[in-house]
Amino acid sequence: MSVEMVQTSCGYAVPFLDYAGERDTxxxxxxxxxxxxxxxxxxxxxxxxxxxxxxxxxxDTDDAG
Structure with a gap:
């Protein structure tokens, strides 16, 4: 496996564990x-x-820019 990029998120749009609705944050x-x-x-x-x-x-895929 070749991993090019890994990112994290603030979690604002992560769904609840038990679906209780969309997060609006x-x-x-x-x-x-x-x-x-x-x-x-x-x-x-x-x-x-x-x-x-x-x-x-x-x-963008051009890292020079």
Whole structure:
């Protein structure tokens, strides 16, 4: 097996163990930002992984960019 990337999550959108409904935390936190604000948030905080590797959060595969 070859693992290229492993990431963690805040867990905001993780379902409950016993299905009790959808979690709304992720929506409540990100909705006020709007699409542009969310992209700005990602650009400021999520461009690299915890170990400094490119996260490709915007789908980029070119590590030079």
């Amino acid at each position: 992720l929506d409540r936190v990100t909705e006020p930002l709007g699409q542009d604000g969310l992209h700005t948030f990602w650009a400021e905080r999520n461009m690299t992984t915890i170990d400094g590797q490119p996260s490709n959060i915007f789908g």
